[in-house]
Amino acid sequence: MVAAHETILRELLEGAKQYQVPLYQRTYSWSKVQLTRLWEDIRKLADDQIEDPTATHFIGSLVLAPSPNIGPAGVAEYLVVDGQQRLTTLTILLCAIRDHRAKYDGPEHHDRIHMQYLVNPFRAESQRLKLVPTQANRAAYLACVDSTPLAGGADPIGEAYRFFGAQLAAADDPDDPLDIERIENAVLSGLALVSVTAQAGDNVYRIFESLNNTGLRLSQADLLRNYLFMRLPTRGETVYRTLWFPLQQHLVFDDLVLLFWLDLVHRDPRVKQTDVYAAQQARLNRLRSEEEIEAEVRRFSQLGALLRVILHPAEESDPGVRQRLERLRAWGTTTVYPLLLHLLDRRERGTATSEQVASAMRYVESFFVRRLLIGRATANINRILLSIVTEMSPELPVDEAVRAYLSTGRKHYASDASVRAAVRSIPFYLNGRAHQRKLVLQWLEESFGSKEPVKPESLTIEHVLPQTLTPDWRQMLAADLGPDENFVEAYEALVHTIGNLTLTGYNSELGNKSFTVKQMDLKRSGLRLNQEIARQERWGRTEIHARADALAERIVTLWPSPTEQAPEQSDALWGLMNKVLAELPAGSWTTYGDIAALIGTAPLPVGTRLAKHPAPNAHRVLQADGLVAANFRWLDPSRTDDPRELLTAEGVKFDEHGRADQAQRIGTEELAQLAGVTPEDLPERLPRQRPAGDVDHAARFIEQLTALQGPTIATAVHVVLDAWTTMGGTLLYGSAGETSCFLMARSKDHELGNIWPAAIYPSGKFEVVFQHLSARPPFDDITLREELRQRLNQLPDVDIAAAKIALRPGFSLAVLVDADARDALLDHLHWFYDQATAISADRQIQVPSLQ
Template sequence: MVAARETILRELLEGAKQYQVPLYQRTYSWSKTQLTRLWDDIRKLADDQIEDPTATHFIGSLVLAPSPNIGPAGVAEYLVVDGQQRLTTLTILLCAIRDHRARHEGPEHHQRIHMQYLVNPFKAEPQRLKLVPTQANRAAYLACVDSTPQAGGADPIGEAYRFFGAQLAAADDPDDPLDIERIENAVISGLALVSVTAQAGDNVYRIFESLNNTGLRLSQADLLRNYLFMRLPTRGEAVYQTLWLPLQEHLAPDDLVLLFWLDLVHRDPRVKQTDVYAAQQTRLNRLRSEEEIEAEVRRFSQLGALLRIILNPAEEKDAGVRQRLERLRAWGTTTVYPLLLHLLDRREQGTATSEQVASAMRYVESFFVRRLLIGRATANINRILLSIVTEMSPEVPVDEAVRAYLSTGRKHYASDASVGAAVRSIPFYLNGRAHQRKLILQWLEESFGSKEPVQPDALAIEHVLPQTPTAEWRQMLAADLGPDENFAEAHEALVHTLGNLTLTGYNSELGNKSFALKQADLARSGIKLNQKIARQENWGRTEIHARADALAARIVTLWPGPTEQAAEQSDALWGLMNKALAELPAGSWTTYGDIAALIGTAPLPVGTRLAKHPAPNAHRVLQADGLVAANFRWPDPGRTDDPRELLGAEGVKFDEHGRADQSQRIGTEELAQLAGVTPDDLPERLPRQRPVGNVDYPARFIEQLTSLQGPSVATAIHVVLDAWTTLGGTLLYGSGGETSCFLMARGKEHELGNIWPATIYPSGKFEIVFQHLNVRTPFDDITLREELRQRLNDLPGVDIPAAKIALRPGFPLTVLTDAGAREALLDHLSWFYDQAQTPTPASLFTE
């Protein structure tokens, strides 16, 4: 017998209560995907409550059972049978809100939130915490609740705490003193849950098992279809045959759900794809007759024909519209589909021409390209695109309306001047998605109108100044350095910028070759982008900046900018810096140069900014040698504590000279991952089976490995690969210029999906893909990832810090030339393989 009631977080947490997560529950495992979805819901709810203070948002159920342990009088104890992931997340969010408000508004907020929602203040252990997570999560959770220096570590709970801290920092508008208070109110009084409480004596494990072993569910399209034809008692058969069946045959099941969502966001951009059926049913309930329902099905059928064109641009008859559809489809942002459907529907209704539709799409393409170039590829992009149809002006031609909408407010539609500056300084190679970066270079190449265009599939992005410079390259770049400049920081500031990048089919052959040798290969290339590079005598800062300027001039011609009324957003780089610093885990550090390379400036302005303006975790920014800057000052003049002592308490190790451990340093590429500049839903280097063709990828991998690392390393890797396949693993190879090798423990056909522990790069890195493992059973359990890290750290010369357990760290391939290290690695890979084949029971249960 169970009792169910709707409640809010305040009611759940106020009073002397304790919620215990049973041992059979999985450890905390929410990733940024779920955290972002929850945060977006909360931000929307906080905005909605401005107009309607009673607004709520339902976030699911919480199944509880009385604890079999009898606690002290006055403490109501419950087992969390289902819903522990969201309950844990919400209390972590409250920790982040508490700490943000205490830091920025006043210490009274710490005591208020802490004592009201996080602890039972007058109870001793073990009844002090209101939520008691599983043992594996307890230390990380306690660090957040008790605000210790270890709060915000590299584990999933620490990642959630850092994520919410970064979001609160970004959402806190100095001109709006109530914005964070509204967010807190939305969390504690606006998030609605159904609390289902079992009775004493119920088998809670059986309840949990039944909740997590449901069968296949009807899709939202299936539910909507059933609803519609329930409303067509006499016309159903005819409507199904003439309208619904053709629609169903032309669109895949997922595309049908997409269609019904697009139809909703056309009216209300806040509707989520998960709410399609409920929202459509609410709308359709207003209709009364069969004729009205039939008219809706006919309208769906017409919109479905337009969606099919969006999904299959080759079916579009107008060449201009077809080209723009193909490019936007290739870009891969589905939230642009509501606008595309609207534009095609306007043309269908006769209120827009094909030329206007193609022009509007060109402005959207330009918007995407320019945002990526300035390092703002993903900032609020979904909200902007989903709102455009409802907010753009209906009084002007559609192309003008689209451009005007994208040009107003903080939408980061970069001006020509911003593009010119960004192309020189922003690390293009670390921004956006890999295929989007390649598309921009590919479209630039197409703009030259070569009579012998090169097949894009055969091309890869090449760093002319290599990522791992040789002594010869160091000497060439050193000629450009000023007396106070550091080679490593100068290299970091140039290597990933657009001026240093090109397309080539000879990426693996070029590698780290000297510029003189690269010139010969580039000179014989059929790619126009390479011709001017090949004519240079040297390749340093002067040449890279000159090429950047030339590319910027071409870019602003190809992709038109915003209207003259568009506001410059010069604070964007500091917002990105603050987001990256907020995500920096406890026990790690970074440098002024790493931050500068990420945001596209120099180390000195970064240091000046941090000295004068408060920023999250600013004490974790050190000099390149790991020393605290001699002129370091806290922005708060009343603060005098030693940043080195604080870093030590957080877990950073220092040598006898006061230099931080370089293995704990978070570099530019890792900062980009943390800040969301490079999307991290999965690693970009996701392997897939390559089609059989003229390229022998295994042979090319070994050829590159031998060429770049020498025969001893190649032999060692040969041994590792042979042992891996003997275990039962398989090998997949990347098709980029550098042919990477993936050690596959499971293929994508496996019921739990594919998984691999490491990727080997001929350039010299054995990369451990913790970021990928974070979302793969059973290594979504932090304890297994931590065991893998500790096992690898047993190898001589390997020291992967705990702060990098959410990233993609690695070690040099030269480590494996030692027979003992190689044998130890093979033991650890065998352990990994066994774990991947037999997931732990806890990992089978999900919310």
């Protein structure tokens, strides 16, 4: 006998209660994918509750059983049989809300949230926590609950705490004093759960099994189809033959679900793809006759024909519309599809011309490109795009309506002035997705109108000032610097900017060779982008800035600007700074220059900002040499403690000269990973049979490796690859400009999905992909990732800091030249392979019967 009822988080946590996660449950394993989905749900709910304070959002079930332990009177104890990941995440979120509100809204919020929802005050220590996680997670969880310096470490619990801290910092609008309070209320009173409580003697495992044994379910498209034809008892056969079957012929299976979602988003941009069937059914329930249902199927069929054009732009007859569809399709942002469907539907109904539709799409393309150039490629992009159709003005021509909507509010549609400033300083190469960066450079090249055809698929992005410096390049760049400038900071501020980037088919040949050598190769190129570089006598800061300025003028001409009413968003870079600082793990540090290079400014403004404005973890920002800045002061004038003491308590190591350990430093590229401005690039499976003339990626990898690292390192890597395949692994190769090699332990066809421990880059890095491993069993268990880190740290000259266990750190391929080090690495890789292949998807949580 079980009791099931709907509840909210406040009811679950208030009062003297304790929820114990049994030892047989798996450790906490939510990644940023699940955290982001939950956060987006909460933000949407908080907005909904402004209009309807009773609005709720269902987030699943929680299965509880009475604890077999006998606790003190007055404390209700439960075992969490199912739902522990969800419950743990919500309490971590409450810790983050507590700490954010205590810091920015007043200290009284700390005790209020802490004592009501996180602990049972005045109880014995064994009863103090309202949620008791598994033993493996307990230390990290306690650090969050008790706000110790170790809170927010590199483990999954610390990552969740840092994630929510960063999101709260980004969401806190100084002009809205109630925004965080609304988020707290949404969490406590708006998230609905079904609490299933077993009684003493119930078979809890059978309950658990029934909840999780889902079997093969019908898709949402199947459910909607069945519902529609259930409503067509006499017309069903005809409607299916004339309307539904042709629709299925036009669109593949997944695209049908996409169509039904797009139809809903036209009316309500908040609808999720997971809710398609329920939302469509609720809408269709209002229809009464077969004729009305048939009309809906006919409308779906007509919209399906338009979606077919969006997915296959070559079928569009108008050349202007076709070009814009092809470009937006190549950009790869599916949340623009509701707008595209609306635009094509407007043209179909005669309320917009092809010229207006193409113009509207051009504004959207410009919106994407300009956001990428100023480093805001992903900020709130989905929410913005899904709201265009319902919020843009119906009074204006459709293209002007799209432009006006994108120009209002904080949508980061960059003005000409913002673009001109950003191209000099924003690390273009670290922002957005790799194919989008290449598209911008490709479209710039096309704008020159060269008559010589260039195949885009053969081109890759090249850093002219290379990512690995040689003495020649150091000497050239040093000549541009003043006596007080830091060389490393000046280099980081230039290397990834668009002024230093071009397209070339000679990537492996160019590498980090001198400018004189590169110049000769670029002169032979048919690309106008390269010919301009080849005409320069040298390549330093002056030339990079001059090229950036020239590209900026071309950009503002090619891609139209927002309206004059568009706000300047000068505070955007500080919001990004606060976000990445909130994500910095305990036990790590970064520099003023690293942050400046990421957000597109100089180290001095970063220091000035931190000295005058509150920012998360500001004490973790040090000078490039690892020293605390001589003029460092706490914003709180009453604080006089040495920041090194706090950093030491968090796990940062200092030498006898007071310099922080460089191995624990989070550099610019790793900051980009933390901030999410550089999405994780996954390896692409190459076809077994390549068409004649297609690129041999394996051969290109070896070619690039030998050209950039020399035959000695190339041979050592080849030995490692041979040993990996001998033990049973396979090799996959990336298709980007630098051809990376992935050591695959499982393929994507495996029941648990693909997994790889590392990627090897010809530029010289053996990259350990902890970020990827955190979502792949069995390495979703942090104890295994930690063992891998410690094993690798046994290699000479390898020192991967604990704080980087959520990132993609690496070490030099030169380590592999030493035979003993290479053999040790192979032992560790063999251990990884055994761990990755020894488990099965049939792993089940063993829940004992409580009879």
